Amino acid sequence: QVEVVESGGGLVPPGGSLRLSCVASGRISDIESMAWYRPAHGSSRELIAMITADGELKYAPSVKGRFAMSRDDAKSTVYLQMNSLKPEDTDIYYCNVIRSGGYSYWGRGTQVTVSS
Numbered sequence: 001q002v003e004v005v006e007s008g009g010g011l012v013p014p015g016g017s018l019r020l021s022c023v024a025s026g027r028i029s030d031i032e033s034m035a036w037y038r039p040a041h042g043s044s045r046e047l048i049a050m051i052t053a054d055g056e057l058k059y060a061p062s063v064k065g066r067f068a069m070s071r072d073d074a075k076s077t078v079y080l081q082m083n084s085l086k087p088e089d090t091d092i093y094y095c096n097v098i099r100s101g102g103y104s105y106w107g108r109g110t111q112v113t114v115s116s
Helices: none
Strands: 002-007 010-012 018-026 031-038 046-052 057-059 067-072 077-082 091-099 103-106 110-114
Touching (some): 002 091, 002 103, 018 110, 031 077, 046 067, 057 067
Parallel strands (some): 010 110
Antiparallel strands (some): 018 077, 046 057, 067 077
Protein backbone atom coordinates (compact mmCIF):
# COMPACT_ATOMS: atom_id res chain seq x y z
CA GLN A 1 0.00 0.00 0.00
CA VAL A 2 1.12 3.55 -0.71
CA GLU A 3 -0.09 6.70 1.00
CA VAL A 4 -0.04 9.85 -1.08
CA VAL A 5 -0.35 13.30 0.49
CA GLU A 6 -0.40 16.59 -1.42
CA SER A 7 0.16 20.07 0.02
CA GLY A 8 1.01 23.59 -1.04
CA GLY A 9 -2.21 24.79 -2.62
CA GLY A 10 -3.68 28.19 -1.95
CA LEU A 11 -4.95 31.48 -3.35
CA VAL A 12 -2.69 33.52 -5.62
CA PRO A 13 -3.27 36.42 -7.99
CA PRO A 14 -2.88 35.97 -11.75
CA GLY A 15 0.80 35.87 -12.64
CA GLY A 16 1.71 34.49 -9.24
CA SER A 17 3.50 31.29 -8.27
CA LEU A 18 2.90 28.29 -6.07
CA ARG A 19 4.86 25.13 -5.30
CA LEU A 20 2.92 21.94 -4.68
CA SER A 21 4.42 18.98 -2.86
CA CYS A 22 3.48 15.30 -2.95
CA VAL A 23 4.89 12.83 -0.44
CA ALA A 24 4.62 9.08 -1.00
CA SER A 25 5.05 6.61 1.88
CA GLY A 26 4.65 2.88 2.41
CA ARG A 27 5.65 0.43 -0.35
CA ILE A 28 7.56 2.88 -2.49
CA SER A 29 10.61 0.89 -3.53
CA ASP A 30 9.13 0.00 -6.93
CA ILE A 31 7.50 3.27 -7.94
CA GLU A 32 7.51 3.63 -11.72
CA SER A 33 6.15 7.15 -11.99
CA MET A 34 4.62 10.04 -10.09
CA ALA A 35 2.38 12.58 -11.71
CA TRP A 36 0.12 15.57 -11.17
CA TYR A 37 -3.42 15.67 -12.52
CA ARG A 38 -6.32 18.07 -12.39
CA PRO A 39 -9.96 17.49 -13.36
CA ALA A 40 -10.72 18.39 -16.95
CA HIS A 41 -14.22 19.69 -17.73
CA GLY A 42 -16.44 16.94 -19.10
CA SER A 43 -13.79 14.23 -19.04
CA SER A 44 -11.41 12.33 -16.81
CA ARG A 45 -8.52 13.93 -15.01
CA GLU A 46 -5.98 15.79 -17.17
CA LEU A 47 -2.33 14.83 -16.88
CA ILE A 48 -0.38 17.98 -16.01
CA ALA A 49 3.12 16.66 -15.39
CA MET A 50 4.82 13.33 -14.88
CA ILE A 51 8.23 12.07 -13.85
CA THR A 52 9.32 8.46 -14.37
CA ALA A 53 11.71 6.42 -12.26
CA ASP A 54 14.36 7.17 -14.88
CA GLY A 55 13.78 10.89 -14.48
CA GLU A 56 11.97 11.42 -17.76
CA LEU A 57 9.62 14.42 -17.60
CA LYS A 58 6.39 15.01 -19.48
CA TYR A 59 4.14 18.08 -19.45
CA ALA A 60 0.73 18.99 -20.78
CA PRO A 61 0.92 21.59 -23.57
CA SER A 62 -1.20 23.96 -21.48
CA VAL A 63 1.47 24.21 -18.76
CA LYS A 64 4.73 23.62 -20.62
CA GLY A 65 7.12 26.48 -19.97
CA ARG A 66 5.19 27.62 -16.89
CA PHE A 67 5.21 24.54 -14.64
CA ALA A 68 8.22 22.46 -13.63
CA MET A 69 8.19 19.12 -11.88
CA SER A 70 11.08 17.88 -9.76
CA ARG A 71 11.85 15.06 -7.38
CA ASP A 72 13.68 14.57 -4.09
CA ASP A 73 14.32 10.84 -3.79
CA ALA A 74 15.62 11.12 -0.24
CA LYS A 75 12.28 12.52 0.85
CA SER A 76 10.12 10.41 -1.55
CA THR A 77 8.66 13.72 -2.62
CA VAL A 78 7.85 15.35 -5.92
CA TYR A 79 7.21 19.03 -6.44
CA LEU A 80 5.29 21.05 -8.98
CA GLN A 81 6.57 24.60 -9.32
CA MET A 82 3.80 26.63 -10.95
CA ASN A 83 4.69 30.04 -12.36
CA SER A 84 2.75 32.61 -14.37
CA LEU A 85 -0.48 31.21 -13.02
CA LYS A 86 -3.70 31.96 -14.87
CA PRO A 87 -7.32 31.92 -13.65
CA GLU A 88 -7.90 28.84 -15.78
CA ASP A 89 -5.31 26.98 -13.69
CA THR A 90 -7.78 27.10 -10.81
CA ASP A 91 -8.58 23.53 -9.85
CA ILE A 92 -7.89 20.72 -7.43
CA TYR A 93 -4.48 19.17 -8.14
CA TYR A 94 -4.07 15.47 -7.46
CA CYS A 95 -0.89 13.44 -7.15
CA ASN A 96 -0.79 9.94 -8.60
CA VAL A 97 1.73 7.20 -7.90
CA ILE A 98 2.17 4.14 -10.13
CA ARG A 99 3.98 1.10 -8.78
CA SER A 100 5.32 -1.88 -10.69
CA GLY A 101 2.40 -4.05 -11.81
CA GLY A 102 0.23 -1.06 -12.55
CA TYR A 103 -0.88 -0.36 -9.02
CA SER A 104 -2.23 3.20 -8.87
CA TYR A 105 -2.61 5.40 -5.80
CA TRP A 106 -4.16 8.86 -5.46
CA GLY A 107 -3.95 11.58 -2.90
CA ARG A 108 -6.92 13.66 -1.79
CA GLY A 109 -5.82 16.70 -3.74
CA THR A 110 -4.87 20.27 -2.96
CA GLN A 111 -6.90 23.30 -4.08
CA VAL A 112 -5.26 25.95 -6.24
CA THR A 113 -7.18 29.16 -6.80
CA VAL A 114 -5.91 31.89 -9.12
CA SER A 115 -7.89 35.07 -8.66
CA SER A 116 -7.42 38.76 -8.03
